[in-house]
Structures are given as C-alpha cells and as structure tokens.
Amino acid sequence: MSGVRGPSDYTHEPPRHPCLRINAKEPFNAEPPRDALISSFITPVDLFFKRNHGPIPIVDDIERYRVSIRGLVKNSIHLSMADIKNLPKYSVTATLQCAGNRRTAMSNIRTVRGVGWDVSALGNATWGGAKLSDVLELAGIPKLMGVTSYGGKHVEFVSVDRCKEEEGGPYKASIPLSQAANPAADVLLAYEMNGEVLIRDHGYPLRVIVPGVIGARSVKWLDNINIIAEECQGFFMQKDYKMFPPSVNWDNIIWDTRKPQMDFPVQCAICSLEDVDVVKQGKITISGYAVSGGGRGIERVDISVDGGKIWLEANRYQKPGVPYIPDDITSEKWAWVLFKVDVEVANNSEIIAKAVDMAANVQPENVESIWNLRGILNTSWHRVRVQNASPATPRSNL
Template structure:
C-alpha cells in the first residue's frame, strides 16, 4: 500500500512503557499491571494491552495512505485520510478485550495454546473517527442493509499487518453487513484514541473498532474493506477464536463445526489485589473492572470475602462526563466497562471472589473447568483471590 509498509522484521518496533508485562517479544504482546487498569476510567494508550501477530507497520507518507473499498458493490472507491476526516466524527467509549484474557488461569486446569495473558488483556478508551455506516454509504450501501444487490452479506477488514498464521499474508476479519450498516452498533474507522492520534501499536493511521466484540475483529492498520458473500475465510476467523467444549482436543477438533466468536461474555476481575496476597487484619478495599459484550451493561458486581458463602454488592463507577463528545444520543458509555469497589473487614485468611451480572441477567460461570477450551479463550469464570492474613500478634 502506498504510504504504509509492513516490515519483514522487528528492527523498527516502537518504544513501549517499561512497566508492561511482556508475554511475547516477537511479535510483541504485553499487558499492564492489573493495578494500573483501575487507576483511571480510560486506559492510557501506553498502558493499553498490545496484541500483535507480526512487526508493527510503518507509515511512510500519511498523504498517500488510503483504504480501498471493493467487492460485491457497484462503485468501488479508494479513500484517503482527508476523505474519511470529512465525514462526521464520532467519539465512542468502548472496552476492547482480547479473547484470550485470563488464559493463564485457564491453563492451570489443563494446557491450552496461545499467548499467556494474565487479567489485563483489556482496556477502555474513547475512540474517535468516522462511523462505518457513513463510509459504506460512499459506495452506495445504505444504512440498515442485510445484503447488497450483488449478494454482499459480510464486510471484511484487511490489514497491512503480515502474519505467520496467514503464511505471511495480511491479518483479516469480518462482521455481518447488517452490523456494519447499523448506526446503533457504533462500528468506527478510528483515527484517534483518547483524544490523540492513534499510535503505531494501536493501528496508526486508521483502524476498525467493533464495540462489544472480541478484540480480534477490530482490525488495525486498515488497508482494505471488502464486501463479500460469506464470512472471511482467513485463519483468525475460520481456525481460531472459536469456543469449543472441554471434550474437544487437538486430535478431534473440527473447526467448521463452530461459528467465529463475536460478542464477549460478562467478565469481572479484581485488580486491587494479586492472585495471592498477604495483608494485615482490618478493612480491605476490593476493586476492579467489569464488562459485558454486545452493548449489555453491568447490572451489578457481587463480592464475597468468605469463599462464596455470603455476598455483598459493590458500588459501580462509570464516568460519562469524559472530556470528549458522545454520540448524538449521549450513549458514550454504552460499550464501556464499569469500575467497582467495596470495602470489607477481613480478620483471617480467606478466598475473595468477584462475579458480575449483566443487563440481560447473564452471570459468570462459577468454575473455570466448565468453560475450559483448547484455545484458552473466554475465561469468564468467577475471579478468585487467595488472601493470607499476617497477624503480628499471633
């Protein structure tokens, strides 16, 4: 693509924050300390988790950078950044979460394949850019459309990113045309993150943001948009990020038997304490994040400090008066996480548990064994922290 290149090696990687926990150097995959996630409602770009499949693309000339829109449409177009910036700008607060978040905990039950994420492969940001609905209207696709007259039913996003999983080809993913053309879905072609231009790690100069859906569908370093008849046939749609039951292993897996994962389930994590924490007896603040996909808000967060025998409801915080313009309906937090907090008296060693319930009444599963799968995705089981009390008088 003119204006942007996908390097063949890792010699020109961007500088990253030195506090990140690196899970893979080449390609670079890293997450912040869990305590950093609850230090602010919006996750700073340098502390937002980094999920990559190859070397980070380099923009050579922003003026020459463009995105092609083609496929089963009548009028293919090449859009430059100035064309996209002329469209109405929307700011959407959305949480992105890697499908492999909390994979390390799942692997303790039985080995899984994938990057060893802790609990911080998630972040919340204000994404600024053009709505995909407005972009597609430029090529004659109206809002709220299920199919084009040429049979297009899916929208495929193609990156300049080069991936070993695609045999050196580009990363790509797709969503349905009905979702892409629904203004309420708030799918963006984003060029800003928290009021600043995207940095290289997060897709500069342009990326897709699909709110409420696993991060794998929010393609970075966008090169092309293809209108196609069937879902994307790429590796990350057909042979990855699918949810299988615990009975399936690598010997009997049938990838075509499952649909690609899209919405992420209700999730909740304690961030103020590590998995095993030693404290002094007394009042303990328990705080963290909770989120659910598909635009479903968090109805409540329950916390137990006695291993699940009794529960208390945590207070929830979702800041709607952020210094960016919300959408026309004022629903700037429709897709965002909540931060929660509760203070409890703890006098002896115990297990602290947190679980969330979303607006549709969905509850996190109690045991990780019940959701174990060979790819280690969507570990949304109750989050458990072991607390040891250090009583100096004993």
Template sequence: MEVFHGPSTYEREPSRHPALKINSKEPFNAEPPVDELVRSYVTSVDMFYKRNHGPVPVLEDISLYRLEVGGLASNRCSLSMDAIKQLPKHTVVATIQCAGNRRTAMSMTRKVKGVGWGLAALGNGIWSGARLSDVLEIVGIPKYSRVSAYGGKHVEFVSVDKCKEENGGPYKGSIPLFQATNPEADVILAYEMNGEELSRDHGFPLRVVVPGVLGARSVKWLRNINIIAEECQGFFMQKDYKMFPPSVDWDNVNWGSRRPLMDFPVQCAICSPEDGSYLDGKGKVTVKGYALSGGGRGIERVDVSADGGKTWTEAKLAQGPKSGLGYIPDDDDHRDKWAWVLWEASIEVHLPADIVAKAVDTSANVQAEHVETIWNLRGVLNNSWHRIHINGTSKQLHSNL
C-alpha cells in the first residue's frame, strides 16, 4: 500500500459541515452561506470553501511521508514532516480565493464552463509552516534568486491527487523562482491552518500557500517541488485559469496566446443583506461584505450605493482581531497585506432598492462596472460591481402605490 496516495473512488471522503452549499459532490466542491463570511475576520475550517479536482488523498502513515525537492538545483533533498517542522516557523494571514468566485453571476450574462460558484469561494485563514525560501536554500538556491545555477526560473508544485483534467495524473502548478525565493512574498509550506493541523480537505499534511495569488497556485497534498526552466506545463497552468476577452469562445480559443493567471484583481461583495431580501419600511440599512486585492495590494476604500450607483457612501473597514488569537501577527500592516477586509455601511434606502458595492485598492485599481465587459469563456475573475436588489414587504409596496 502506498503511504500517501490519491484514491480513484470517493469512499474515504472526510466529513463536511451540513450548512455548506454543495456545487458538485464528486469531486466535492462547496461554499458556505454568504452571511457566514462576515461573522469572523478569520474563516473557520468548517466554513472555508472546499475545492477539489478528484477524491481527497489519503495519508496512511505520516512518519513515512516525504517531500521530494529537486530539479534544476545544485542539490536534491527528501524531507520528512519532522524535518520540515524543524525549520523556522512562519505565520501569515492570507485570503485564498478561487479564480471562479462569483462565476454564477458571469454565467447569467452568457454561459460559461466551470463549477457554479456564488460569492463564497474564498476564505481568510491563518497559515503556519516553513518558508519556501528556506526549503529552497537546502537545495542550493539562495534567497532572491531569479535563476538557479542550472537554469531554473520557476518552481513547480506537484500534488498526489488524481485529476480527470490531467488524465488521472496529479494536480500541478508553478510560480516564478524569484517569488518563491523572496521572503517578503510570504510563500510558505503550510502544515497548520488557524492554529491547528491541516484538515484533509485543506491539504493535510502539507500544502503551498501563495498569498495574493489565485487559489489554483496554492497546491494541496504536496508531494514534489521541482525547479524547472519554464512554467509548469500542466493542464491548470496551460489550458485553464487564463483570461480571454469576450470575443473569444470555445470555437476560437488559443490557449497558448495567454499567460497563466496569477495575482487576483481588486474584489468586493455584499454578504448581508442577501440579494432578493425583503425588508420593512424605509430608513437605515446596515450593509456588510468583504473586500480584497491581490499582489500585496490592500484595500483603500469600499463605496456603497443605495440607488444603483448614482450616489455613494464610503464604508467603514473593519480591523482584524486585536486579542484572543495569539498566533495572529501583531503587525496590522503586515496582516492586511494578503488578507481581506470586512466592511460595513449604514445607508438610507427607499424600498425597493438596488444596492451596489465597489472597492478601490491601494494602487487605485477599481472594479469593473459591468460584468459584460470582463466576460470570459471560463468565467474567471469576475470582479464587477456587486449588485443586489432589496424588496419591500407587501405592506411597504402597497404604501408606495
């Protein structure tokens, strides 16, 4: 029996929280109710979205686990979990977001292919593990390297799971070598999530966490790290998770014409009240949501409108927890670098109303106003203004006649 393997059936799946909205059962893909996202700055393990491409891998004996590191490096190494945990432990607060978050809304404009994610294909976690740059030094690659001694320019992560898209092979992805060897990029090999051992759904026993980059590059169930000359040639780097203009469809797509997606764009969404809600009367309504941006760019502000975008109110950005969770870094600036912000705004509404939210990041990037302008055949990176419609009760509607 293999010590660590990707099963071909779904008979040994982990248990999941019953409140999750299941978008596909096999492989299991699910997201929490949207209002759960704004209950806590740190998303619980149970309520963190689940993204799988096959059955969840099984590790029979952690004492026999080995991470193989090699490729175009001066040395090779095989690391046990004990050896990895002997390296300096680093903790980073980072939001992981699926590239397909908010895909359903994009599909309403024109049909796209992919899991039908709503607003909750993301979560904010506290990740702890060894810096990738420390591990790469073991195989002879110094920090801040752009190329290895043998011509390596990228770092490939190989999982143990079995994906139909890879013809039953493992999930793979890569990042540039400079990002991998730069300690300030905070790329880690995580073995803890929210202060506890990784769960199976989230990559036990070891996963990559690449902050500020779409979740497809934070490979779970890690088995190999390879230093390679070019980008990973796997399916999810070369024939998926790429951005095409609205004019490209499945009849004329040329996958080689676009680069793999990395940093996610500025994003925000309204989590409360929910679209289609019924509220009594008129007056103040408290609107809550999340906002984030990729590449280490924080959120400068969130604007909320109660009249479909004619006038705007600036939302209050909530801070992360100040106490009670000692494993969260004390440096607020560092914490916000890779993490979302939760926000809320008290706005005057006259029902029925169309409420809109948009975010601006610290580089002055702003969300696209209309989803039609960013439509793409895979339905990725929908960061258009988020719009919800709020209804009045029947009594309120009657009074408006």
C-alpha cells in the first residue's frame, strides 16, 4: 500500500490527553480515569483507550492510499478512499473493549503477561463508514455468502502497523466470511469516529470495526483484505487472545487446542469509585458501565453494598431520560449501557456489581475460577471497598 507507512521508532507519536493513565509508553497503551470514562454515553475521542503494538503509522499522501481486496476471489481490487466513500455511509454506535480489560485484578491473583489495564480499556463511539458487506460485493462476493466459489471462508485484515510479536511484520486478524458478508453484523470499514475524521491513534485513514467482538479483531490502519480458506495464522490469532483454564501455564500450553476469542462475555464495572475508596456518610451514587458481546443487550445490573447478601437493581440507560429496553428499536445493540443507583453504605463495606445479559449469561463470582495465563476476559464480579469519612474529612483515595 502506498501513502501510509509504519515508522520504525517512536519519534513521531501523536499528542495525547494528559489525564490518560499510561500503562505502557512504547508502544503506547493508556486508559482514561474511571469517572471520566462514564461522563457520557459516547466516549470523547481523546478519552478513548489507546491500544497499540508498535509506533503509530504516518500518512504521507492520502491521495495515494489504497486498500486491496484479494485472495480467493474472482477479481482482486484496489480501492481509494474516494471509492470507499462513494459507497453508502452507515453510522454504528459500538463499544470496543480490549480483551485484557481489568487484567490488573487478575494479576493480583497470580502473575499474568500483558499490559496492566484497570477497568477503562474500553470505550463507546459512533463509527462512520462503509459496510464491509458492500465492499466485498465490489470484489464479487454476494451478501450473506459463507464460502466463495474459490474456497474462501474467512476475511483477513492486514494492517500497515509493524509489531515485534509478528517479527516486525504487520498486525493482522480475521473473522468468518459469513459474518463479514452479513449486513446485519454491521462490520464497517470506518473512516469517522464521533462524526469526525479518524485520528492517527484510532486508525487513520481507515480501520475495521467488528461490533460485539474483542477489540483485537477491529484492525486499524488497514492495508489489505484477504479472502482466505482458514483463519488468519498471525500471532494475535494463533498465539494470543485465547481463553485457557487456570490449570494451563507457560510450560504446558498448547495453543492450537483453543479457538481464537471472538465475542466478549458479559461485563460490568463500577466507575464512580476506586477499588479502595473513602466516601462521606449517608447515601452515595454508584455508577458504571455494562456491556455484552454479540449484540446481546443488558437485562439487569445488580448492586450489593454488603458483600453479596442483599442485591439492588440499578437503573440502566443509554440516552438520558430514555428507559433502556434491550433489543428494542430505541436501544443501540452494539453499545454499552450505563447504570446508576443511590445506596446507603455502612462503614468498611464491600460494594459489588454484576450484570446479566439477554441470554441470561451472568458474570462469574470469583476471578480465581477464570484466571488464565494471559489475563484476558476478566469478567468476574467487580468489587470495591469503601470506608466512611467524617463530615470534616474530604473524599480521597486510600
């Protein structure tokens, strides 16, 4: 691909918001503070988490930019940004979540490998672009196709991004063709985020958005789209982002015994409090987010202020003043739900949040039961501890 290049060092990184919590500098990985994350249903671009595997690519000449579609198709094509923008434009509000979200809590049980994320390695944005199903039609692949006449069953996305895990090669991932060619799956080739042109950190000039799936499959800085017979064989599909049981360690792991992780499980977290916090006596407001993969809405968010003995149901919403109804025309099926409930807490309380999705999937109670050596998919009950402060004591973190 011409027009975009992956630099070999970190001397041309873009500016970032100063409030971001930096979890790794090179490559840059950062998340916003908890309370800032839920300040609005749509996450501002500068507060959206940053997940990178190498230096941020640089666009030298957008007019020369092309994305190629090739492989097990009748005709290979090369599309400019003008070609893609000539297709019908769709807007999809979707939450992207890193598979390592809440990894820090998992590493407190046993050491895991990976960036130490708190609870903010996700964000909710409105993405604008062309549906992948429309783009594939240009290469002769009809909508709802599950396999091409040439044996293609998967769609591989290859980035211009260069990363050490691929021995200096490009980042890549794939999804099934049946998902890519399905208009209802809302897979986008996105060139806008929250109504503005993508910024470099989030994939300028073009990225993939795969709603309801772990963020690792929404490839940024798109270079090639390959129609292939088997799943992508890249590192991040075959040697990472797979869910293993607690009994597996780095001495006995066999990577090909597990499929690459796609949908993310039901998840929620409290964002109005830190894991250990001081609050004023009396009523406080507990708020946070809940989300589930595969377009499954949130049926319920339960809050306990006594360590799980008694539960209260929190109010759920996406748009202020509009009741959230899962799988309703008023709801955004790929987006998170924000929750809020007023409670009165006793001194030295443990506050717990857990969510239930439309399929009655519920978060596991303990992180120990889902511990895995890569620290992914920590969807255990989110727990915080609070201590009452006297009226004269200002609220502060312990």
